[in-house]
Amino acid sequence: MGDARLLKKLELSGLRLAPSQVWGGLRLVPVLRDSPREDLRFARRTYDDALSVVTLSGELTVTGLKYVSYIPHGLVMTWGPRQSDAIYGTQLQVRDGKRVKVGPFSVRLLHRMVRREDKQQLRMLPLHVAMEGFLALQFGGPDVAWAEYSREALSQGLDPRIETSVPGWASSALDGALRTFELHERQVGMLLFNADVLLSAFIVAHPEDYRALHRTLLEDFYGELLLQYGFLGDAPELGLSLDDKRIASLEDLRTEVTRMRRDWADFHAFMAGGLFGVEVASERVYDAGPFLLQRFRTGLVPSQENHVGEAIVHEDGTLDYLKTYRLSAAQTRRAYLLQQLALSGWKLDATAERLGATRDDLVLRLRNAGFGYLLKEHVLEAATRRQARGR
Amino acid sequence: MAAVTQVRIDQVAREDLVMFVNACFSCTGQREFYGDARGQSVSIEFLHQYILGNYRRLYARTLAAGINHFNQAQIILNLLAAGSPAAEEDRREEGALIAATLRALPPPRAWRVLESLRARRINNRRARAIAREYLAGRADLAFDAVKYRSKLRAAVVHGHVKLPGELGPFLIHGWKKRTYTQPLLEAFRQAHYTQEAVYALPYTVAEGLAARHGIPRDVFLQRIEPRLTAAERLRLQESAARDSGQAPPVDLERASLTKLALYALALKPEARRERREALHTALARAAARVLERAPVSLGRVAAVLDNSYSASGSLEKRRRPLGVALAAHYLLSAASRDYRAFWTTPVEDAVLVGARGQTDIATPLLDALAWGADLVVIVSDGHDNDPPKAVAELTRVFRTKLDPERRTALVHVNPVFDAEEYAPRSFGTAVPTVGVRDAEDLPTVLGFARFAEGAAALAELERYLSARVRQWLERDARRRRSEAPGTSPAAEEGE
Numbered sequence: 096m097g098d099a100r101l102l103k104k105l106e107l108s109g110l111r112l113a114p115s116q117v118w119g120g121l122r123l124v125p126v127l128r129d130s131p132r133e134d135l136r137f138a139r140r141t142y143d144d145a146l147s148v149v150t151l152s153g154e155l156t157v158t159g160l161k162y163v164s165y166i167p168h169g170l171v172m173t174w175g176p177r178q179s180d181a182i183y184g185t186q187l188q189v190r191d192g193k194r195v196k197v198g199p200f201s202v203r204l205l206h207r208m209v210r211r212e213d214k215q216q217l218r219m220l221p222l223h224v225a226m227e228g229f230l231a232l233q234f235g236g237p238d239v240a241w242a243e244y245s246r247e248a249l250s251q252g253l254d255p256r257i258e259t260s261v262p263g264w265a266s267s268a269l270d271g272a273l274r275t276f277e278l279h280e281r282q283v284g285m286l287l288f289n290a291d292v293l294l295s296a297f298i299v300a301h302p303e304d305y306r307a308l309h310r311t312l313l314e315d316f317y318g319e320l321l322l323q324y325g326f327l328g329d330a331p332e333l334g335l336s337l338d339d340k341r342i343a344s345l346e347d348l349r350t351e352v353t354r355m356r357r358d359w360a361d362f363h364a365f366m367a368g369g370l371f372g373v374e375v376a377s378e379r380v381y382d383a384g385p386f387l388l389q390r391f392r393t394g395l396v397p398s399q400e401n402h403v404g405e406a407i408v409h410e411d412g413t414l415d416y417l418k419t420y421r422l423s424a425a426q427t428r429r430a431y432l433l434q435q436l437a438l439s440g441w442k443l444d445a446t447a448e449r450l451g452a453t454r455d456d457l458v459l460r461l462r463n464a465g466f467g468y469l470l471k472e473h474v475l476e477a478a479t480r481r482q483a484r485g486r
Numbered sequence: 487m488a489a490v491t492q493v494r495i496d497q498v499a500r501e502d503l504v505m506f507v508n509a510c511f512s513c514t515g516q517r518e519f520y521g522d523a524r525g526q527s528v529s530i531e532f533l534h535q536y537i538l539g540n541y542r543r544l545y546a547r548t549l550a551a552g553i554n555h556f557n558q559a560q561i562i563l564n565l566l567a568a569g570s571p572a573a574e575e576d577r578r579e580e581g582a583l584i585a586a587t588l589r590a591l592p593p594p595r596a597w598r599v600l601e602s603l604r605a606r607r608i609n610n611r612r613a614r615a616i617a618r619e620y621l622a623g624r625a626d627l628a629f630d631a632v633k634y635r636s637k638l639r640a641a642v643v644h645g646h647v648k649l650p651g652e653l654g655p656f657l658i659h660g661w662k663k664r665t666y667t668q669p670l671l672e673a674f675r676q677a678h679y680t681q682e683a684v685y686a687l688p689y690t691v692a693e694g695l696a697a698r699h700g701i702p703r704d705v706f707l708q709r710i711e712p713r714l715t716a717a718e719r720l721r722l723q724e725s726a727a728r729d730s731g732q733a734p735p736v737d738l739e740r741a742s743l744t745k746l747a748l749y750a751l752a753l754k755p756e757a758r759r760e761r762r763e764a765l766h767t768a769l770a771r772a773a774a775r776v777l778e779r780a781p782v783s784l785g786r787v788a789a790v791l792d793n794s795y796s797a798s799g800s801l802e803k804r805r806r807p808l809g810v811a812l813a814a815h816y817l818l819s820a821a822s823r824d825y826r827a828f829w830t831t832p833v834e835d836a837v838l839v840g841a842r843g844q845t846d847i848a849t850p851l852l853d854a855l856a857w858g859a860d861l862v863v864i865v866s867d868g869h870d871n872d873p874p875k876a877v878a879e880l881t882r883v884f885r886t887k888l889d890p891e892r893r894t895a896l897v898h899v900n901p902v903f904d905a906e907e908y909a910p911r912s913f914g915t916a917v918p919t920v921g922v923r924d925a926e927d928l929p930t931v932l933g934f935a936r937f938a939e940g941a942a943a944l945a946e947l948e949r950y951l952s953a954r955v956r957q958w959l960e961r962d963a964r965r966r967r968s969e970a971p972g973t974s975p976a977a978e979e980g981e
Contacts, residue, residue, distance in 0.1 A: 115874070275796065334879070335873065343887070345855055
């Protein structure tokens with residue numbers, strides 16, 4: 096049963112794409128759901144803390160594996176047939192984790208990425224679930240004590256593993272785009288393109304939840320392309336044309352406009368082709384009754400666009416929640432290198448061969464990717480010296 | 487060759503002027519849903535300077551074209567700043583136009599124009615004469631001296647105007663130095679010392695003094711109520727109900743159509759549902775009153791009205807596009823033999839309309855065309871996004887393939903000025919776009935639509951403008967004759 100819910104390929108089944116709305120370089124594509132699901136609702140819970148520390152295992156204040164990030168809000172997910180609006184407001188003020196004062200700042204200690212709060216209620220940290228999965232890739236480090244690896248790498252693995260991302264409010268265009276966006280009646284999600292490159296997808300189960308969560312997209316984090324491509328020009332406001340030849344009456348005109356709508360949807364689906372329709376590797380995170388919360392990532396091939404994300408799939412196969420993050424080229428490269436190392440048992444020579452490069456190349460690539468701390472100093476120096484002489 | 491050049495020159499001039507008049511219909515230099523205030527004011531200022539520099543006579547005549555108050559004020563200021571034209575005839579016409587327009591403006595706006603003369607350092611003989619004439623034409627200067635004290639003072643000092651009676655000492659020498667025989671001036675003086683005198687003053691002046699005396703807000707609102715103007719009553723409905731427990735009675739019969747529509751839209755949905763009948767009749771009556779003044783009769787009319795989220799306007803123009811759409815709905819239904827409204831998001835009752843959802847103009851437009859209208863009026867900000875630019879394509883194909891003889895007329899009325907295009911945003915070339923600020927101007931604006939379409943020549947546009955100028959000046963002369971024999975002061979309509 097569980098296997099069927101685990102995603103192999105993301106598909107927009109039961110969802111429809113509507114024509115985009117453009118603001119500056121940003122293109123927002125509404126995702127509509129014709130038959131909304133009533134038994135899965137999301138609400139937002141705000142955290143006003145400068146920093147959050149999520150304990151991934153063990154007790155809150157005990158040393159152990161932690162995920163540290165700025166987390167402005169979490170999502171409270173409730174499911175089951177008995178749904179009432181009382182969920183809003185009443186349970187939002189529930190105590191969640193622990194607040195610690197650090198000088199003028201407050202730090203929140205949170206218990207797990209996903210935490211069951213009630214029989215049919217789950218608190219999750221949106222997108223951080225996916226990001227944690229990404230950071231945890233090969234987190235253990237070398238499993239064979241090859242001589243090239245530093246002592247820290249052998250004893251602690253990749254710890255601390257760090258990635259940077261860009262908060263939505265870093266881009267003033269995103270604020271304008273979300274403000275002027277006109278929500279559709281049945282809208283449950285949105286695809287966000289910057290300079291016509293897919294940055295993120297966000298889908299929930301119910302239109303009212305999306306309406307409430309729309310502006311929170313400004314607080315979420317995005318790949319660095321949000322800023323980097325923010326300097327490119329405006330995205331063109333595309334317009335499709337109608338075929339004069341096919342029109343002889345008003346009815347034809349109506350048919351053609353319907354066709355135009357369909358063309359738009361197809362076109363946007365094509366634009367989002369780097370996420371939807373490609374193979375993904377997914378991993379279960381939480382079983383919530385008929386729903387399965389999972390995280391996934393695309394192939395991590397450096398020459399392609401890559402996304403990590405989290406999704407909730409129902410037993411009947413509908414995609415009820417989706418949030419994705421587009422990895423930057425550097426982030427993909429790092430994940431790719433780690434993957435290749437792991438596949439060759441962390442042996443440098445074998446990995447270099449796999450990549451079709453020399454061992455020194457690989458060492459330098461590792462250093463440039465920010466993994467210099469994994470290798471012993473003299474290994475790095477020797478590689479640098481040999482490379483410089485060779486040139 | 488010369489003829490071709492002349493034709494081209496005429497065409498450019500016509501396009502420029504149509505663009506300018508259109509911008510003057512809609513733009514107020516305020517923030518819009520999609521555009522910020524800075525962009526709007528830069529854009530409209532450029533247009534003013536450009537037209538003033540190239541088509542001075544037509545620039546002045548635009549004053550009579552039925553443009554909005556903001557742009558009338560801008561034109562007056564720019565004309566006064568530019569000095570008098572050389573030709574005797576032009577000089578006379580321009581002067582008469584400026585004076586007539588200034589008189590027709592609502593007093594707060596007119597006073598602000600005179601105050602801006604000082605801020606912009608415009609002080610030529612004509613500007614002084616205009617200020618003097620305006621002051622001489624005011625029915626109750628003592629009232630103005632109290633309500634618009636700083637503005638009147640600025641105009642007097644800047645324009646070297648001699649004031650009659652006690653006004654000079656009141657404004658210039660300091661009001662504290664003596665007592666006055668003029669009751670209003672005396673009330674103003676006394677109101678600084680006694681609470682009782684506060685209630686003899688206009689509301690805007692009394693409000694500050696009441697706060698200084700520490701008069702409780704509810705007591706103040708109850709006692710000042712007879713002094714409230716109609717606009718103030720409308721504006722105070724909510725806050726007065728909150729502060730003093732009862733809203734000042736408002737005479738819905740007197741409010742103008744668009745103001746009424748905006749008032750109705752500002753009410754909460756429950757309140758609107760409760761008072762649905764009253765609001766509906768008031769709106770219908772207001773529409774009928776507009777038509778009494780400017781009679782129009784139309785045939786089978788379909789209105790495609792935009793109630794998408796962008797119709798909610800901005801902080802500075804709250805719900806204005808939606809208000810214009812609602813007012814246009816009532817106006818067109820009163821003016822036409824057969825009428826039907828097609829909202830972008832269907833509503834069961836127009837009074838209960840709200841700004842929500844995407845802009846899908848194509849579907850209601852197709853419905854309107856299928857209904858078989860003679861005239862389709864689209865009221866929208868021109869941003870159709872479901873699907874984008876569908877209306878432009880749809881109307882193009884409709885014109886070329888289905889209706890080349892133009893049996894159905896299409897007009898797009900746009901309450902929003904697009905700063906980047908220097909014009910209200912249009913739906914392609916097949917539909918003429920005209921700007922509008924108040925729905926009351928709809929008859930004028932529909933008359934102007936044929937120029938926006940590009941069919942009429944420059945000469946025709948010039949004839950149209952000079953005819954409007956004649957009407958404008960005649961109306962001003964009539965108004966002055968009726969007010970001349972020292973009648974009671976006209977009702978103050980504060981903005």
